[in-house]
Amino acid sequence: MITRLVSSPVCWNLPRMASQTGDRAKECFERSSGIVLIKTFREIEAKYTDYLSVLAKKKIVSVGPLVQDPIHEYEKREIIEWLNNKEPSSAVFVSFVSEYFLSKEEIQEMAYGLENSMMSFIWVVRFPQGDKVSLQMALPKGFLDRVGDRGMVVEGWASQKKILEHASIGGFVSHCGWSSVMESMKFGVPIIAMLMQLDQPPNARLVEELGVGVEVKRDMDGKLEREEVAKVIREVVVEKIGEGVRIKAKELKEKIRNKGDEEIDGVVQELVQICSKKNRH
Structure with missing residues (x-):
């Protein structure tokens, strides 16, 4: 069998x-x-x-x-237009798929981290079914106004593969679920690992071992810190220290292909x- x-x-x-x-x-x-x-x-x-x-x-x-190549996957026109207006490898994609949810505190730290990174980003935010928390309530006050067109926050669902394959995406903030790791590697996008549970810790270790991603370290109490979020995003996507990660991600993409x-x-x-x-x- x-x-x-x-x-x-x-x-x-x-x-x-x-x-x-x-x-x-x-x-x-x-x-x-x-x-x-x-x-x-x-x-x-x-x-x-x-x-x-x-x-x-x-x-x-x-x-x-x-x-699978996301040829037939639908994506909202506004998302594609936003991506098309960004420079190659300049934006960060943030998504934790549908099974995992950030706490309100983690959403706040993530938001401030993205804001402080000064990077363009598209962030898919989901809330547990039945939760009565609105997007405006969860995000820091004035966040959307401050980031302006530099950021796009999508509530609910977006095509992960469609976004990852877009040329403007230069980093993927991910929980390191195995399917997400495979997709990121296939499309040559470096991983900013923000693991949560199950197989994600060893998956993140493998990502770092291969040199195609960097983990966002939590504090001694297991909490996210906005400074660390911003630092790792910038390292992986634009700074000199992350150049090797970007090169290896592209090399691995070619090997897979x-x-x-x-x-x-x-x-x-x-x-x-x-x-x-x-x-x-």
Whole structure:
């Protein structure tokens, strides 16, 4: 039996939600027929997938990032027009997808960090269903007026892939969920890592190890600080210290583009072999 795709890296010893995810992944490993397909690619995780293969006594097969080109994804005209008016690699995209929400305090620190960075930004803000907090209530007083056209705040949903592929985006403030990491790498956008829980800490470690992103450090109490947010954004997107990060992000994009089909070809070969064995029996 072939397992369903499992997000990588696999983490077994995190609190409850992570433990449940690990249990599901472990079950998939145990039920597999000898191979396990994982959404990653060898260019970034070969040493880890090879080691996992030894531990699990299963062949680990990378299937690539599995990021579809957003050709048919709809995006609001005003967002595209805003992006089109920005210089290449000059704007920051901020999004934590639909599963994670910043607290009011974190929204305030993020807002001040973006304002103090003096960078252009597009920020997708979401609130938990049923929350009666409005965007105006959550943001610092006068924030939207002060940033003016330098910033765009979108409440609800926006096409992450459509925005990430745009030439004006030079950095991605992300929680480092695995799909977001894959999308950022595919489109060559450096990551400003603002992790929260589950597999995000090891994902952020991998991002820094590869040299394609920098983590926003929290204080001793785990709180965001606006000064740190602004500092890391500027380092990654415009300052000399982040030049290596920007170069490596573009290099990784090219590697994914050039070798992406090789991963899928390898998956096809493995599946053909399994089907052939089943037919012989």
